[in-house]
Amino acid sequence: MRMVRVFAAAGFLVSAYLLYLKLSGQISSVVGCGQGSGCENVLGSRWSQWFGIPVSALSAVFYAGLLAMTYKPTKSVMTMAALVLVGVAAWFMGLQVFIIKEFCPWCFATHCIGLVTAGAILVAGWFAFRPVYFAAPIFVLAGLGAGQVFGPQPDTHELSDGGGFENQSVDEVDKAPKGRVIEFTGKTFELGKVPLIGSPEATHVLVKYFDYTCKSCLSMEGDLEVLMKKYPGEVAVIVLPTPLNRACNPYFNRRDHAHACELARLGLAIWKAKPEVFEKAHRILFSRPVMDEASAKAKLAEVISPEELAAGLADPYVDQMLKANSEDFRLLTQKKMAMPKLLIKDGKIMQGVARTPEIFVTTISQELQLE
Numbered sequence: 541m542r543m544v545r546v547f548a549a550a551g552f553l554v555s556a557y558l559l560y561l562k563l564s565g566q567i568s569s570v571v572g573c574g575q576g577s578g579c580e581n582v583l584g585s586r587w588s589q590w591f592g593i594p595v596s597a598l599s600a601v602f603y604a605g606l607l608a609m610t611y612k613p614t615k616s617v618m619t620m621a622a623l624v625l626v627g628v629a630a631w632f633m634g635l636q637v638f639i640i641k642e643f644c645p646w647c648f649a650t651h652c653i654g655l656v657t658a659g660a661i662l663v664a665g666w667f668a669f670r671p672v673y674f675a676a677p678i679f680v681l682a683g684l685g686a687g688q689v690f691g692p693q694p695d696t697h698e699l700s701d702g703g704g705f706e707n708q709s710v711d712e713v714d715k716a717p718k719g720r721v722i723e724f725t726g727k728t729f730e731l732g733k734v735p736l737i738g739s740p741e742a743t744h745v746l747v748k749y750f751d752y753t754c755k756s757c758l759s760m761e762g763d764l765e766v767l768m769k770k771y772p773g774e775v776a777v778i779v780l781p782t783p784l785n786r787a788c789n790p791y792f793n794r795r796d797h798a799h800a801c802e803l804a805r806l807g808l809a810i811w812k813a814k815p816e817v818f819e820k821a822h823r824i825l826f827s828r829p830v831m832d833e834a835s836a837k838a839k840l841a842e843v844i845s846p847e848e849l850a851a852g853l854a855d856p857y858v859d860q861m862l863k864a865n866s867e868d869f870r871l872l873t874q875k876k877m878a879m880p881k882l883l884i885k886d887g888k889i890m891q892g893v894a895r896t897p898e899i900f901v902t903t904i905s906q907e908l909q910l911e
Contacts, residue, residue, distance in 0.1 A: 541610060549607055563594070569588075571696035571878070572754075573880075574751075592694075602621075618664075626658050627678075693895060697892040697893055699884075700888070729747060736777070737764070738768055739776055744910075746775065746884060748883075751782060751783055753783075753784070754879055754880065763901070785797050791873070802836070803830075805858050806821075807825050813844065817844055
């Protein structure tokens, strides 16, 4: 009896801690590269809630109830509790292994406590193998699974006020004659000096910080393409390579993305050396699987000569832009690490990626008041 209470109390404490992380905003459902932590990815996934309720809250309530029931136990109730614990552990461990493909030690600890608690119930002699006791747990588990599969899903992006930059300007990078200036709360972007997708005469110009090796950045690339096709000539995007790799971005402190620095340099070099082919090169650099530098150069030969590319790579502009983008990354990721970051207007930033292109287009069109 004592062991069941100890394990139930432990389960409650771990569940309460995970609930605190969720409710305090330390873990969100924003989907993007650069998060790094398995717990962030698991606890921020759609599987971390049931009809909008954090599963950690359900877990905490369950363990609290189980703890109370140990003071007046019945075989029927304790048997059903043990079966629920085993079923829930199997469900969530399976999700981590086969669906989310990320590992959260705290979540794993919760499920292990559940299995051990079920074992303690069996050892205490409170378990009875009667078919009628299996009905309620099966119903509970079916409801859990159905709610997570078919229930409402959390938004996977976030709109926020990004705050200001530190009065930075691309003048620090390129002293070329001024063109059209785009302002964003303390920073100016001069078209012609920064890589651009779309027409420089577009009504609205967005700014995207991204990494060519980032899956979420690739997803947003597709969303932006849908947006620009729906509103031709109205939207253009400044695209600023911001590698998630400490070799060229000292402010990134998570798991490095292989080849991120090399691909970013190639993209900036092509913009500098031959901007008229940049859009094609930009799509090539987003190829999957992620290419190493040699493979990327071979593929980029379709749009730029090796000599032109070498000249672009030798231009100081490339490293200066990487440094400037990294400084922006430092400011933009102070609250959330997730990439990409899409600067919209009036200090508004989209963090992470929308669940569908339709949600993305609706969100951006509303912000820009597109008709």
